[in-house]
Amino acid sequence: MSVELGHFALVLALALSLVQAIVPLLGARVGSSSLMRVGEPAAITGFALIALSFAALVLAYVQSDFSVLNVWENSHSAKPLLFKITGAWGNHEGSMLLWVLILAFFGALVAAFGQNLPPTLRANVLAIQGLIATAFLLFILFTSNPFIRLEPAPIEGRDLNPILQDIGLAIHPPLLYLGYVGFSISFSFAVAALIDGRMDAAWARWVRPWTLAAWAFLTGGIAMGSYWAYYELGWGGFWFWDPVENASFMPWLAGTALLHSAIVMEKRSALKIWTVLLAILTFSLSLLGTFLVRSGVLTSVHSFASDPARGVFILAILVFFIGGALALFAIRAASLAPGGLFHPISREGALVLNNLLLTTAAATVLVGTLYPLALEALSADKISVGAPFYNLTFVPLFLPLLVAVPFGPLLAWKRGDLPGALQRLQFAFWAAGAAAIASYFLIDRASAVAALGIGLGLWLVFGAVTDLAIKSGIGKVGAAVALRRLAGLPLSMFGTCLAHGGLGLTVLGIVSVTSLQAENILTMQPGQSTEISGYTLRFKDLRPFTGPNYTEDRAEFEIGTDRGGSLGELVSSKRLYTARGMPTTEAGIRTMGLSQLYVSIGDRTEAGLVVRIWWKPFVTLIWIGALVMMGGGFISLMDRRLRVGAPSRRKAPVAVANEGKS
Amino acid sequence: MTRKQKRLAIIGSGMGFLAVAAGLTFYALGQQTSYFYMPADLLAQQAAASERIRLGGLVQQGSIERGEGTHVKFVVADSENEVPVVYDGILPDLFREQQGVVIEGKMGPDGVFVADTVLAKHDETYMPREVADRLKQEGLWEQK
Numbered sequence: 001m002s003v004e005l006g007h008f009a010l011v012l013a014l015a016l017s018l019v020q021a022i023v024p025l026l027g028a029r030v031g032s033s034s035l036m037r038v039g040e041p042a043a044i045t046g047f048a049l050i051a052l053s054f055a056a057l058v059l060a061y062v063q064s065d066f067s068v069l070n071v072w073e074n075s076h077s078a079k080p081l082l083f084k085i086t087g088a089w090g091n092h093e094g095s096m097l098l099w100v101l102i103l104a105f106f107g108a109l110v111a112a113f114g115q116n117l118p119p120t121l122r123a124n125v126l127a128i129q130g131l132i133a134t135a136f137l138l139f140i141l142f143t144s145n146p147f148i149r150l151e152p153a154p155i156e157g158r159d160l161n162p163i164l165q166d167i168g169l170a171i172h173p174p175l176l177y178l179g180y181v182g183f184s185i186s187f188s189f190a191v192a193a194l195i196d197g198r199m200d201a202a203w204a205r206w207v208r209p210w211t212l213a214a215w216a217f218l219t220g221g222i223a224m225g226s227y228w229a230y231y232e233l234g235w236g237g238f239w240f241w242d243p244v245e246n247a248s249f250m251p252w253l254a255g256t257a258l259l260h261s262a263i264v265m266e267k268r269s270a271l272k273i274w275t276v277l278l279a280i281l282t283f284s285l286s287l288l289g290t291f292l293v294r295s296g297v298l299t300s301v302h303s304f305a306s307d308p309a310r311g312v313f314i315l316a317i318l319v320f321f322i323g324g325a326l327a328l329f330a331i332r333a334a335s336l337a338p339g340g341l342f343h344p345i346s347r348e349g350a351l352v353l354n355n356l357l358l359t360t361a362a363a364t365v366l367v368g369t370l371y372p373l374a375l376e377a378l379s380a381d382k383i384s385v386g387a388p389f390y391n392l393t394f395v396p397l398f399l400p401l402l403v404a405v406p407f408g409p410l411l412a413w414k415r416g417d418l419p420g421a422l423q424r425l426q427f428a429f430w431a432a433g434a435a436a437i438a439s440y441f442l443i444d445r446a447s448a449v450a451a452l453g454i455g456l457g458l459w460l461v462f463g464a465v466t467d468l469a470i471k472s473g474i475g476k477v478g479a480a481v482a483l484r485r486l487a488g489l490p491l492s493m494f495g496t497c498l499a500h501g502g503l504g505l506t507v508l509g510i511v512s513v514t515s516l517q518a519e520n521i522l523t524m525q526p527g528q529s530t531e532i533s534g535y536t537l538r539f540k541d542l543r544p545f546t547g548p549n550y551t552e553d554r555a556e557f558e559i560g561t562d563r564g565g566s567l568g569e570l571v572s573s574k575r576l577y578t579a580r581g582m583p584t585t586e587a588g589i590r591t592m593g594l595s596q597l598y599v600s601i602g603d604r605t606e607a608g609l610v611v612r613i614w615w616k617p618f619v620t621l622i623w624i625g626a627l628v629m630m631g632g633g634f635i636s637l638m639d640r641r642l643r644v645g646a647p648s649r650r651k652a653p654v655a656v657a658n659e660g661k662s
Numbered sequence: 663m664t665r666k667q668k669r670l671a672i673i674g675s676g677m678g679f680l681a682v683a684a685g686l687t688f689y690a691l692g693q694q695t696s697y698f699y700m701p702a703d704l705l706a707q708q709a710a711a712s713e714r715i716r717l718g719g720l721v722q723q724g725s726i727e728r729g730e731g732t733h734v735k736f737v738v739a740d741s742e743n744e745v746p747v748v749y750d751g752i753l754p755d756l757f758r759e760q761q762g763v764v765i766e767g768k769m770g771p772d773g774v775f776v777a778d779t780v781l782a783k784h785d786e787t788y789m790p791r792e793v794a795d796r797l798k799q800e801g802l803w804e805q806k
Contacts, residue, residue: 234755341665341668342668344668344671352672353675356675356676356679357679360679360680360682360683361683363680363683364683364686364687367687367691368687371691372695381697381698382697382698382716383695383696383697383698384695384696384698384716385691385695386696388690388693389690389691389695392686392689392690392693393683393686393687393690396686397679397682397683397686521731521732521750521751521752522731522732523731523732574755582755582756583755583756584755585755600752602732602752602753603728603752603753605728606728607730607731610731610732610752612751612752
């Protein structure tokens with residue numbers, strides 16, 4: 001019954017989102033405020049209906065209602081409750097429903113908190129959101145309906161793919177979608193501005209918090225996905241340049257660029273046309289990502305078998321929105337008034353450099369992701385593009401960006417002073433340089449490249465701290481005054497510091513693990529010991545164990561130091577999920593400080609058990625850095641000046657002057 | 663500088679970055695991509711010994727031979743041809759006989775493929791797509 005209710009709510013939501021797509025747009029066109037005001041209740045009710053529908057699906061999973069095809073295909077009555085719930089979006093249909101739920105959630109937020117937006121802008125934004133929701137609800141109802149019944153109902157389900165039976169599924173997809181789909185708001189604002197033919201600094205002040213929120217979620221989502229793949233797949237890798245990963249990384253690169261260009265637009269009302277284009281491109285890359293992941297066009301280590309017929313539908317959605325938005329852009333962009341002037345060496349100039357490097361880097365990832373698909377379609381040649389390609393293209397473009405990051409916040413608007421900025425950064429420069437030289441001579445395996453990489457990571461961290469130190473006047477005024485000034489700095493400055501410093505931490509983690517990790521593959525008998533990076537690992541025993549829906553062989557190891565002390569046990573296992581007869585490897589991981597000992601086991605042979613051991617120095621910095629970046633985003637969001645709803649209360653001379661002109 | 667000159671400077675530097683990116687991309691695509699072969703292709707058109715390639719096919723029934731430590735030998739086959747493979751490392755969970763695999767590595771001078779990576783897919787009913795396509799063409803495909 002609740003399943004039919006959920007299905008019906010989804011159909012109602014489709015009808016409502018169609019109303020939301022048409023009526024406010026029409027109202028804005030003819031200038032009728034009563035028509036425009038239809039958008040808000042429609043958006044909020046639509047969200048409530050989709051939430052109801054989603055709840056019905058989750059309920060069917062919790063109750064193990066195998067008369068629903070989707071539940072039967074992806075669940076099992078013996079599964080722990082958490083995995084029954086998360087299993088609702090651990091499949092194509094459910095994850096599309098989550099996608100639309102989050103889309104409607106953002107639309108409802110605009111409706112609820114957008115009271116002080118100009119009415120036509122609000123109406124247009126909600127209409128575009130309604131249009132996107134309509135397209136994806138149609139997609140769900142016609143090609144990916146999670147509410148289809150099965151007659152007669154089977155007694156037991158086929159279980160969820162074991163790789164997905166993990167806490168990671170509860171965290172990664174919702175965070176990722178909050179990011180990915182959150183960019184739809186920036187997109188809708190851009191398209192609404194093009195329809196209006198009007199854009200000012202107030203527009204940028206509206207778009208920035210939404211972009212920032214989406215960016216912070218996406219950063220967290222990608223990081224969590226990376227950590228999940230790291231511990232779950234048992235290969236010890238944190239990033240594979242897999243098309244599915246690139247699908248989320250491209251919107252992140254474009255979104256990062258958008259975040260920075262929106263600052264220029266807000267503060268200096270320059271780069272308007274570019275900002276609009278970036279907003280469109282960022283969400284287009286999100287849509288492209290959805291297409292790549294959901295259509296099954298990829299040969300990918302992460303891709304689960306899915307139905308290619310759906311691809312055509314998403315492709316049509318993709319072409320409609322990207323093509324439509326870009327066509328509108330081509331027609332209307334010229335009507336947007338050009339903004340202020342600036343010298344190449346200035347804050348604006350630095351942000352333009354940031355944008356150029358980020359977008360070209362995103363373009364190389366795009367080529368690497370799509371080229372094999374295009375080549376196969378045109379010539380039937382099948383190739384694969386992997387890490388070596390990105391090391392040659394993406395990395396050389398990204399390195400200068402990393403070097404330039406600390407300069408940006410230290411340059412003044414309009415006309416900056418490069419030698420001055422260099423002078424202020426000299427402490428960061430020498431400290432990072434000294435650390436690089438020290439690590440080259442002190443660490444055994446460190447090559448010159450690794451040492452430079454460590455220096456680069458620290459340069460970012462020290463540079464970020466320098467910025468705060470200079471802005472609070474540390475060294476120039478007394479400690480008490482400096483501390484008071486530091487506390488009085490706007491939160492967005494702390495946000496910038498955390499985001500840039502977090503990037504540095506991630507760089508440090510990546511450099512350290514790629515150049516300094518130790519690896520050992522061997523065959524072990526119970527009782528045997530081996531050594532890695534100053535730790536000993538003794539293989540104690542292999543025991544069978546039975547879990548709720550799997551059986552496993554657990555290999556128990558004892559970790560010891562080279563001085564003979566014991567650091568306790570580590571368990572790595574090979575599981576067999578009985579319902580699907582599918583084996584998985586559960587890695588054993590021990591975190592020591594910021595580093596990790598990582599053990600995964602292979603097959604049993606006559607000679608013993610195949611064991612693969614890694615020592616991964618500072619590996620956790622990769623994800624800690626990303627979480628710090630995410631934290632920076634949220635702290636910046638709490639800044640009063642950026643808070644949703646704040647624009648009307650703040651004096652905005654730039655905006656007023658600009659509106660007067662247009 | 664006038665507005666026009668500044669705009670030209672920005673567009674010029676943007677083009678510069680794009681040109682660098684395009685140059686790097688073309689170079690890397692020429693150097694760093696690996697082609698996909700089935701055993702038949704590999705035997706028909708001898709790949710250069712230095713070229714890194716991907717080989718796909720089925721793991722032949724009864725061909726898996728474990729050597730010392732983590733060394734393993736097996737045969738990757740399609741309908742008529744077979745290629746012996748050596749590999750040193752841990753095999754993926756879903757690696758088994760009669761299962762589709764994609765392996766990466768180089769063809770040795772003695773006709774033995776030296777693999778550095780073995781890929782099997784996450785899902786037990788799922789074949790690597792390249793392999794599935796070819797098996798369908800050859801009529802060896804069985805829908806599970």
